[in-house]
Amino acid sequence: MAEMVVEGAVTLNVEGAFYNPRMRLNRDLGVAMVRALGISDYLDALAASGARGLRVAKEAGAAAVALNDVSPRAVALIRENARLNGLVGCEVLSSNANVLLHQRRFEAVDLDPFGSPAPFLAAAARSALDYLFITATDTAPLCGAHLKSGIRKYMAVPVKAEHHREMGARILLGAAARELARVDKGVRPLLTHATDHYVRVYLGIAKGAKSADRALESMGYLEQCRSCGLWRTVSGVGCPSSGKCSFCGGRAEVAGPLWLGPIQDPGVIGRALAAMEGSAARSDRGVRLLQACADEIDLPMYYDHHRLCRRFKATPGTASDLVEELRSLGWSASRTHFSGVGVKTDAPIEVLREVLTAPPPRSGARGGSSSHGP
Ligand SMILES: C[S@@+](CC[C@H](N)C(=O)[O-])C[C@H]1O[C@@H](n2cnc3c(N)ncnc32)[C@H](O)[C@@H]1O
Ligand SMILES: [Zn+2]
Numbered sequence: 001m002a003e004m005v006v007e008g009a010v011t012l013n014v015e016g017a018f019y020n021p022r023m024r025l026n027r028d029l030g031v032a033m034v035r036a037l038g039i040s041d042y043l044d045a046l047a048a049s050g051a052r053g054l055r056v057a058k059e060a061g062a063a064a065v066a067l068n069d070v071s072p073r074a075v076a077l078i079r080e081n082a083r084l085n086g087l088v089g090c091e092v093l094s095s096n097a098n099v100l101l102h103q104r105r106f107e108a109v110d111l112d113p114f115g116s117p118a119p120f121l122a123a124a125a126r127s128a129l130d131y132l133f134i135t136a137t138d139t140a141p142l143c144g145a146h147l148k149s150g151i152r153k154y155m156a157v158p159v160k161a162e163h164h165r166e167m168g169a170r171i172l173l174g175a176a177a178r179e180l181a182r183v184d185k186g187v188r189p190l191l192t193h194a195t196d197h198y199v200r201v202y203l204g205i206a207k208g209a210k211s212a213d214r215a216l217e218s219m220g221y222l223e224q225c226r227s228c229g230l231w232r233t234v235s236g237v238g239c240p241s242s243g244k245c246s247f248c249g250g251r252a253e254v255a256g257p258l259w260l261g262p263i264q265d266p267g268v269i270g271r272a273l274a275a276m277e278g279s280a281a282r283s284d285r286g287v288r289l290l291q292a293c294a295d296e297i298d299l300p301m302y303y304d305h306h307r308l309c310r311r312f313k314a315t316p317g318t319a320s321d322l323v324e325e326l327r328s329l330g331w332s333a334s335r336t337h338f339s340g341v342g343v344k345t346d347a348p349i350e351v352l353r354e355v356l357t358a359p360p361p362r363s364g365a366r367g368g369s370s371s372h373g374p
Helices: 021-037 051-059 072-084 097-103 118-127 139-143 147-154 164-182 209-216 266-277 284-295 305-311 319-328 349-357
Strands: 004-007 010-013 041-044 064-068 091-093 106-111 128-136 185-195 198-207 219-225 231-235 252-259 333-336 339-345
Touching: 004 021, 010 051, 010 072, 021 051, 021 106, 021 128, 021 185, 021 198, 021 266, 021 284, 041 051, 051 064, 051 072, 051 106, 072 091, 097 118, 106 118, 118 128, 118 164, 128 164, 139 147, 139 164, 139 198, 147 164, 164 185, 164 198, 164 209, 164 219, 164 252, 185 209, 185 266, 185 284, 198 209, 266 284, 284 333, 305 319, 305 339, 305 349, 319 333, 319 339, 319 349
Parallel strands: 041 064, 041 106, 064 091, 106 128
Antiparallel strands: 004 010, 128 198, 185 198, 219 231, 219 252, 333 339
């Protein structure tokens, strides 16, 4: 029996294999990124119905696309769907992904597992020559809600905090960077987003021990205050934590190791935007998400505007007002795709408190005369 769906430029029979229509945006962006990066040799390592890999073959024009799944039913469907869409040139494989990834090398490897990608990271780090794309739907372990599971899967301690979505992305990026470093490869995140129930990262890979060493310089820890929400980053392999918040004296917890380096490449994202704008699978949400990722300032973590206002007993304006006020004082600030109420800034927390608790009209603070400018 056939259960047909149309997604992007392909028609798929998804009867008896995993197919999640809510992941369409994830696949739309994947196609746009493959086009933006000009990838010609791509492996969909956990392909299910083949939705992702077949769309890459059809819409991104990648010359050599391989699709793999360990399930015989999935493999039969991938073959059928490849035929149905005139994509008989695609290679269909039926291996345990870890065996395949140890046996062969691909320009780009895409991991889209059930839950955590952790069981596949080591083999994928070996196989991927230039690009590694990873989806993780185990957001509770990544973000700190299931602490022990996070530690087991990613050998890192996530701290549950207001910026938990970015915490999850950076724990995943850190785990990938360390796996790649083990095989003398350095990593450069090109696009990172946390959307709906998953985190998705697109990594560029640079070969060589020196590249790996350079990438590991972006690893570190995050000291997080339980009381006031202040955080500070600590780069390097050791984490000298006082255990005490320097702002309010509250208890500070340590998260990590995690990735503290840049997570977006606006140049690549701009090309993905152009690819998406010109494609049949253009989606408003996809365009908005890419634009937001390109526009956010690339510093670790963000504040939740509502929580900041509650903490400082401030009358809430909007997150955009706060961004504008910080910018007018000379600080870097932006909204973030991670949260509708998130604010990223390099301003210290003292400045945030002053800005939020300044007597109205807050616009009186504009004009750049503050002694707190950078
Ligand atoms: C979440 S689904 C993939 C969804 C697909 N990428 C998409 O976009 O529609 C995960 C797939 O991984 C397959 N799988 C699980 N463990 C595997 C393994 N060790 N090797 C290969 N395939 C595996 C499952 O059979 C399942 O079809
Ligand atoms: Zn504090």
